[in-house]
Amino acid sequence: xxxxxxxxxxxxxxxxxxxxxxxxxxxxxxxxxxxxxxxxxxxxxxxxxxxxxxxxxxxxxxxxxxxxxxxxxxxxxxxxxxxxxxxxxxxxxxxxxxxxxxxxxxxxxxxxxxxxxxxxxxxxxxxxxxxxxxxxxxxxxxxxxxxxxxxxxxxxxxxxxxxxxxxxxxxxxxxxxxxxxxxxxxxxxxxxxxxxxxxxxxxxxxxxxxxxxxxxxxxxxxxxxxxxxxxxxxxxxxxxxxxxxxxxxxxxxxxxxxxxxxxxxxxxxxxxxxxxxxxxxxxxxxxxxxxxxxxxxxxxxxxxxxxxxxxxxxxxxxxxxxxxxxxxxxxxxxxxxxxxxxxxxxxxxxxxxxxxxx
Numbered sequence: 001x002x003x004x005x006x007x008x009x010x011x012x013x014x015x016x017x018x019x020x021x022x023x024x025x026x027x028x029x030x031x032x033x034x035x036x037x038x039x040x041x042x043x044x045x046x047x048x049x050x051x052x053x054x055x056x057x058x059x060x061x062x063x064x065x066x067x068x069x070x071x072x073x074x075x076x077x078x079x080x081x082x083x084x085x086x087x088x089x090x091x092x093x094x095x096x097x098x099x100x101x102x103x104x105x106x107x108x109x110x111x112x113x114x115x116x117x118x119x120x121x122x123x124x125x126x127x128x129x130x131x132x133x134x135x136x137x138x139x140x141x142x143x144x145x146x147x148x149x150x151x152x153x154x155x156x157x158x159x160x161x162x163x164x165x166x167x168x169x170x171x172x173x174x175x176x177x178x179x180x181x182x183x184x185x186x187x188x189x190x191x192x193x194x195x196x197x198x199x200x201x202x203x204x205x206x207x208x209x210x211x212x213x214x215x216x217x218x219x220x221x222x223x224x225x226x227x228x229x230x231x232x233x234x235x236x237x238x239x240x241x242x243x244x245x246x247x248x249x250x251x252x253x254x255x256x257x258x259x260x261x262x263x264x265x266x267x268x269x270x271x272x273x274x275x276x277x278x279x280x281x282x283x284x285x286x287x288x289x290x291x292x293x294x295x296x297x298x299x300x301x302x303x304x305x306x307x308x309x310x311x312x313x314x315x316x317x318x319x320x321x322x323x324x325x326x327x328x329x330x331x332x333x334x335x336x337x338x339x340x341x342x343x344x345x346x347x348x349x350x351x352x353x354x355x356x357x358x
Contacts, residue, residue, distance in 0.1 A: 026058055026059055026060070026087065027059075027060050027061075027062050027087070028051075028055065028059045028060065028061045028062065028087055028088075028089065029062055029064055029082075029087065029088045029089065030044055030048060030061065030062065030063045030064065030088075030089045030090075030091060030277070031064055031066050031074050031077065031078050031082075031088065031089065031090045031091065032044045032063055032064065032065045032066070032074065032091045033065075033066060033067065033071045033072070033073065033074025033075055033090075033091070033092075033095075033096060034065065034067060034071050034074070034093075034095070034180040034181065034182075035065055035067050035179055035180035035182055035183065036065055036182065037180070037181075037182030037185075037202065037206065038180045038181040038182050038198075038199075038202055039093065039122065039181060039198060039199030039200065039201040039202040039203075039275075039312075040091050040092075040093045040095075040199075040275065041063075041065065041182075042201035042202055042205055042311060042312060043091065043120075043122070043201050043275045043312050044063050044091045044277075045063055046201070046304075046307060046308055046311045046312055047118065047277070047298060047299075047304075047308075048061045048063050049061070050297075050298035050299075050301055050303075050304040051291075051294050051295065051298050053297075053298065053301070054293070054294040054297040054298050054301075055290070055291075055294045056290070067179055067180060069106055070095065070099075070152045070153030070155070070156050071093070071095040071096055071152065071153070071156055071180075072096065072099055072104070072106050072107055072109075074090070074096075075090060075092070075096050075100075075107070075108075075109035076106075076107070076108040076109055078090040078109060078278075078280075079108055079109035079110070079113070080108055080109075082280070084280030084281075084282045084283045085280075085283060085284065085287070086279055086280070086283035086284050086287025086288060086290075086291065087287070088279070088280070089117060089277055089278060089279055089291070090109075090114070090277070090278045090279075091275065091276070091277055091278075092111075092275070092276040092277075092278060093122075093157060093199070093270075093274055093275055093276075094156065094157040094159075094160070094266075094269060094270025094271060094274055095152065095153070095156030095157040095158075095270075096109070096156075097111070097269050097270065097276075097327070098155060098156055098157065098159055098266065098269055098270055099153075099155045099156060101269055101333070101338075102155060102338070102341070102342065102345075102353055103353060104155050104353060111278070111327055112281075113280070113281045113282075114278040114279065114280060114281055115278065115279050115280075115281050115283070115288060115324065116276060116277070116278055116319075116320060116321070116322070116323020116324045116326075116327070117277040117278060117279055117288075117291045117292055117295050117319070117320070117323065118276075118277040118295040118298075118299060118317060118318070118319050118323065119275055119276040119277065119317070119318055119319075119322075119323040119326055119327075120274070120275050120312075120315045120316065120317045120318065121224060121271055121272050121274055121275075121315050121316070121326075122199050122200050122201065122271055122274035122275050122312065122313065122315060123199065123200045123221055123222060123223075123224060123234040123236055123237065123271060123313060123315075124157075124160060124161075124197050124198065124199045124200065124203070124221065124222045124270075124271060125197060125198060125200070125203045125207070125218050125219075125220070125221050125222075125237060125240065126161055126164065126195065126196070126197045126218075126219050126220055126221075126222075127195075127196060127197070127198075127203075127207060127211070127216050127217060127218045127219055128140065128194055128195055128216065128217050128219055129188055129191070129193075129194040129195075129215070129216060129217075130214055130215050130216055130217055131191070131194065132145060132147075132194050132217075134217060134219070135217055136219065136249075137168070137219045137220045137241055137246045137249055137250065138249050138250065140168070140170060140219055140250075141168050141169060141170055141249070141250035143170075146173065147170065147171065147172045147173065147194060147195055148172065148173045148174075148175060148192075148193040148194050148195065149161065149162075149165070149172045149173070149174045149175070149193060149195040149196070150174075150175045150176075150178055150184040150187045150188065150192065150193035150195075150196060151174065151175070151176050151178060151184055151196075151197075152176060152177070152178050152179075152180065152181065152184065153176060153177075154174075154176060154345055154348070154349040154351055155345060155351055155353075157199070157270050158176065158197075159266050159270065159341075159345075160197070160222050160263075160266055160267065160270050160271070161195075161197045161222075162174065162348075162349075163259075163262065163263045163266055163344070164220075164222065164243060164246070164263070166259065166344070166348075167243075167247060167255065167259060167260065167263060168246060168247060168250045168251070169250060169251070170250075172195060174349075175187075175192070175193060176349075181198055181199070181202055182202070182206070184196055185198060185202070185206055185207065188216070189210070189215070197222075199271075199274065200234075200236055200237075200312060200313035200315070201311060201312035201313065204310070204311060204312065204313060205311060218237070218240055219240075219246075220240055220241045220242065220243065220245075220246040221233065221234040221237045221240045221241070221242050221243070222234070222242070222243050222267055222271060223242030223243045223244060223267065224242075224267075224271065224272070225264065225267055225268050225271075225272050229264070229268075230244075231243055231244045231263075231264060231267060232244070233245065235314070236313040236314060236315070243255075243263070243267075247260075258336055258337055258340045259340060259344075261334065261336075261337040261340075262333075262337040262338075262340045262341045262344070265333035265334075265337050265338075265341075266341070268333075269333070272326065276323055276326075276327065277295070277323075278323075279291060292319060292320045295319045295320070296319050296320075299317035299319060
């Protein structure tokens with residue numbers, strides 16, 4: 001029986017067996033730690049066919065969603081149950097980087113034991129159900145309505161919108177524990193919640209149609225970090241205020257202080273190196289270089305770049321050592337800001353984290 005049959009491939013994935021062959025072809029597995037339809041899934045599935053184009057014909061690229069533990073499980077499976085043979089890749093987002101940086105006990109993977117293949121910054125947009133009648137961030141801050149936000153986990157990428165609400169002085173009821181951002185979006189569509197955020201790939205693919213139908217209203221973007229470490233507007237969403245402008249609109253002055261520093265650190269860790277494609281650090285060097293070469297060609301392919309602009313935004317891609325360098329930048333958070341974040345999570349969300357050591 002051919003192992004390319006879906007059921008057998010799924011079983012091999014569960015059992016932690018890599019290097020499966022389909023006749024003379026070998027599977028290159030890309031683990032996505034969230035469900036289908038989210039930003040990481042959109043990013044991986046946009047890139048996968050172009051990696052396939054530039055890899056040896058003996059390889060078949062397959063995207064596999066391994067969910068659980070608010071996005072941590074897929075990373076743990078990659079680290080603990082996949083052979084370091086260069087035939088399994090892992091897609092990360094801020095929801096995997098932030099728990100690692102904060103030392104969350106459930107995290108068993110370590111980015112210091114991975115090598116970057118490809119990566120890109122990604123933005124994020126907070127939007128509301130049109131039923132609220134809120135049309136701007138100023139109206140959001142002034143609203144006395146019941147605001148309900150749905151997310152996955154306070155220690156993952158949901159930290160960005162939760163911190164945004166804190167900084168803007170917006171009181172929300174948070175419902176966390178959704179299986180993925182796709183599920184959180186569906187919750188808003190069904191009226192369970194009325195506030196959500198999506199990263200750029202999922203926003204462009206799944207939320208923009210809701211906006212065009214008059215069912216959702218974009219309010220602000222998280223922004224991006226520029227070369228001077230400042231929060232700027234997201235160029236993919238030029239008509240939306242970034243978080244700095246949103247803060248000024250709601251508070252009447254420029255943001256500052258340790259809470260703002262914590263937000264900048266989360267924005268850097270969660271979005272500046274938001275999407276990453278990784279291989280085990282001790283994978284065979286020839287296979288690592290094969291993957292890096294394929295990624296260089298894929299991310300320079302005009303057809304891919306045009307498609308990526310439509311599907312995941314016009315952000316720059318980086319490859320190889322530049323992915324590791326981008327992640328190193330995200331770890332530059334002061335001890336004071338990290339402690340503030342830990343207290344914010346403990347007091348607001350009953351999250352117990354160890355004293356910061358990184």
